[in-house]
Amino acid sequence: MEFGVTAEDEAFRGEVRRWLAGHVPWDGDRRSWERTLGGGGWIGIGWGVEGYGNRAVGIGRQVVWAEEYARARAPARSGHIGEKLLAPTLIAHGSEEQKARFLPPIASGDELWCQGYSEPGAGSDLAGIRTEAVREADGYRISGQKIWTSLAHEADWCFVLARTEAGSRRHRGLSFLLVPMDQPGRIDVRPIRQMTGTSEFNEVFFDGAHARAEHLVGGEGNGWQVAMSLLGFERGVSTLAQQVGFAQELAQVVDAAVASGAADDPVVRDLLVRQWAELRTMRWNALRTLGSSADRGAPSVAKLMWGRWHQRLGELAMRVRGAGAAVGPGDWSAGAPYELDDLQHLFLFSRADTIYGGSDEIQRTIIAERVLGLPREAKG
């Protein structure tokens, strides 16, 4: 048993395993999977409040759920942006009406969300946002472009950070708006094809899109505070689930090394053992800092560690495969779909791990300024 997880939490593990065994494998439809999860009462268990169609459980049970979910190889979530980012933000900053309107369909898996922060020219430097939201009689008219918007092509709603005060600069004059995606002619979602061959993220163009006045969160001009609070919601519990996934990938790489004979190479053996030892270290560190905000550098340290760890695992996977790593599993005749196996996908997708959720350079700046007390870097 892990520390922080009680004997009762372990008993809960049996319930979780039974439910997952009865529902995974799934039918392949991500949207209906979200509804299945919602129907089982598994969405919103970490919100800390009840009454929105969700049930709240303690942190030990959240850990058990997240770990078992990963262990069962249950599907990647398409509802996580609503559940893990927007919902805690509404609980902290939303009005009672906003909570009553938006939390139940997140808990039931009926409404999916995307995050409209980044723009061309405003990624790491988010305060450079230029998307405008102009006040009109019953709400706001939004014009501008977002980019890298994960799952915008599946989402029903988008939370958008936009400039509501004309001529304002940087962090001032921004507002946090909840925008329905179904606005033909006013919202255009264009998928971006990645080197994995898939399109998880998109460009999103707003051309006079409408947001209702009552869907402004936290008051006009307070968007920066709301947006930062959303980014601050700890990854704690999901980090542990992520690590279960990492352990499964590492086991696949070890198998591939044994199969190819690369496991006989002392350098490869050394690298595999290092990956394993570092994964254990990350796990203990995540458990140590779970639910505590005392260590101000902890989220940045964790991000720096796992981002690079995962990239190294992808590189190692290609190394142990040898030249065969460059050949895909599918049909290579003209016109055949582009296919990757799990380890090729790991190698290519993990290039993004040191960028999203705050790049490595930005994490180091946070540690430099907030933990080491170095002078703040100059901003334009």
Ligand SMILES: Cc1cc2nc3c(=O)[nH]c(=O)nc-3n(C[C@H](O)[C@H](O)[C@H](O)COP(=O)(O)OP(=O)(O)OC[C@H]3O[C@@H](n4cnc5c(N)ncnc54)[C@H](O)[C@@H]3O)c2cc1C
């Ligand atoms: C897989 C994936 C999913 C994403 N999903 C979403 C989403 O759903 N919604 C959303 O809004 N955004 C999303 N993003 C965007 C992500 O938040 C940005 O890519 C990230 O903030 C970096 O911004 P940028 O791409 O504009 O790069 P830039 O900010 O232009 O950075 C380019 C490079 O310069 C470095 N750099 C920038 N500023 C500094 C500095 N001051 N000091 C040192 N180095 C610096 C960066 O570290 C990076 O290496 C996603 C990105 C990825 C990769």
